[in-house]
C-alpha cells in the first residue's frame with residue numbers, strides 16, 4: 313500500500329480522461345475540474361466516504377469500464393495529521409475531522425467529518441461478526457468470509473502484547489471469561505487480543521486506503537450533499553442524482569446515467585436519515601413540520617440504537633505502555649475492553665466524560681474539569697500516567713431512540729434522542745456488567761497490577777470540583793455501586809454512561825430498506841452504512857460495515873452483468 317501523501321506526482325501523470333488529477337494516490341477532483349463532475353453521467357454516485365462508502369466504491373470500481381463518483385463532506389486526512397497515529401487520536405476532539413455533539417440527555421457523541429469517515433477517527437478495534445450473527449441476519453456467509461479476508465489483509469494488524477495486556481487476559485480467564493482465544497478478529501466468547509487498524513508503528517490504516525490508485529472513482533471532498541434528485545412523472549419515484557455544495561460554496565449537482573445508474577447513500581447513522589428526510593422520505597408528520605413535501609412515508613430515523621459504555625479507572629503500580637485498546641473479554645451480551653495510558657493528560661478530552669453526569673457534560677464543565685486537572689500538584693499529574701481503564705459495552709441492546717431534524721440545513725447536526733438504560737433488559741445486563749467488573753478488579757492478576765481501584769488523582773479532583781451538585785462530581789462517580797442494590801446500580805449506569813460510538817439502525821433492513829439495501833418505494837436508491845444494521849455485529853462494527861459494503865458492491869456488479 314502506498315503511504316498517503318507521497319505519490320501525488322505519479323497520480324498527476326495518470327490523470328484520467330476528463331482531466332481529474334490525483335492527490336496522495338487518491339483520485340481527488342480539484343476545484344478547477346468540478347464543472348466536469350456536473351457534466352459527467354456516472355454509473356454510481358456514493359454519498360459519504362466512510363466505512364460503508366469507501367469499500368463499496370472500491371468494489372464497484374473493479375469493473376474498470378464503470379465511472380463512480382464519491383462525494384464526501386469532509387476534507388482528506390492530509391488536512392488532519394491527528395487522524396494518522398495513535399498519539400494524534402487523543403487530540404482529535406480539538407479538530408473538525410470529528411464533530412462532537414450531544415444526545416438530548418447530554419451524552420457526548422462524535423460524528424466523523426473527513427474522508428474515510430469513522431475509520432479515520434475511531435479507536436481502530438477490528439472484529440468480524442460471529443458466524444451466528446451472520447446467519448441470523450441472513451447474510452451470505454461465503455461472501456462475507458471472502459470480504460473479511462480481503463479487508464483483513466489490507467487494513468488490520470495485531471494489538472499490543474505486553475505485561476499489562478497479559479495480566480488482563482489472565483484476569484479474564486480467572487473469572488470465567490474464557491478460553492483465551494489468542495490474537496484474532498473473530499467474535500468468540502472468551503478473552504482475546506484484538507486486531508486493529510493501527511500497525512506496529514501506530515500508524516492507522518483506514519477505509520480510503522482501499523481507493524489508492526483506483527482511477528475510475530472520482531472523489532470530491534468538502535462536498536456537502538443536500539438532497540437527492542428524483543424523476544418519476546409516471547408515479548414511480550426514481551433517484552437520478554444529487555445536489556451538493558462544494559468547498560467554494562457553489563451549489564452543484566451530479567447525475568447518474570439514465571441506463572442503470574444508481575445513487576447509494578453511505579452518510580452514516582445520522583447523515584443518511586438526514587438526507588432521506590431532506591429529500592422527502594421519512595415520517596410524514598415530521599417532514600410536514602419542517603415544511604418538507606413528503607414523497608415516501610418510511611420510519612426513517614426511528615429505531616436508533618447504541619451500545620452504552622461504562623467503566624472505571626484503576627491506579628496501577630507501574631506506568632503501562634500507552635495503548636488505546638488491545639485486549640477484550642467477550643461474554644454473551646457484554647464486551648470488556650482494557651485501555652492503558654488512559655490517564656495521561658492528553659486523554660482528558662475523551663477521558664473526563666464519565667466523571668461528570670451526562671446533563672453536565674457541557675463545554676464549560678469539561679473546561680472546568682480540565683483546568684482542575686491542570687492545577688493538580690505535579691506528583692498527582694504523574695499518577696495519571698500510571699492508570700488504566702476497564703470498560704464494558706453492552707450489545708444486543710433493547711433501548712431504542714430516534715434521530716430527528718430541527719432544521720432543513722444539511723450542515724446542521726440532527727438531534728439524537730437516545731435514552732440509555734431505559735429498557736429493563738439493558739439495565740439488567742448493565743448490572744451483570746458491574747458484577748463482572750467487580751470480580752475482575754478482585755482477581756489475582758489485577759490485584760498484582762493495581763494500587764487502588766480509584767486513582768488518587770480522581771479523589772483529589774473532587775474538592776476542586778465542589779461547584780458541581782452533590783453526587784455529580786468526579787470522585788463520587790468512579791466508585792462502583794453494589795450490584796445487589798438495583799436502584800443504586802441503575803443510577804450509576806445512567807450517570808457514568810458514555811457512548812461506544814456504535815450508533816446504528818436508523819434505516820434498518822426490513823423497515824426502510826430491503827435485503828439488497830434498496831430504499832422502499834424508490835428506484836435506483838440504496839443505503840450502505842451503519843444505519844441499515846439491526847444490531848451491532850461482533851466486538852465492534854467497522855470491519856462488518858466495510859465487509860457489507862464490499863459484498864454489496866460485488867453483488868451490484870453481478871446484477872449489472874445479469875441485466876445486460
Ligand SMILES: Cc1cc2nc3c(=O)[nH]c(=O)nc-3n(C[C@H](O)[C@H](O)[C@H](O)COP(=O)(O)OP(=O)(O)OC[C@H]3O[C@@H](n4cnc5c(N)ncnc54)[C@H](O)[C@@H]3O)c2cc1C
Nearest residue numbers: 360362363364385429430434436437537583841842852854
Ligand atoms: C470516536 C469513535 C470511536 C470508534 N471506535 C471504533 C472501533 O474501535 N472499532 C469499530 O469497529 N468501530 C468504532 N467506531 C464506530 C465506527 O467507526 C462506525 O460504526 C463506522 O465508521 C460507521 O460507518 P458508516 O459508513 O455508517 O459511517 P461513517 O464511517 O461515519 O461514514 C459516513 C461518511 O459520510 C459523510 N457524510 C455525512 N453526511 C454527508 C453529506 N450530507 N454529504 C456528504 N458526505 C456526508 C461523513 O463525513 C462520513 O465521512 C468508532 C466511532 C467513533 C466516532
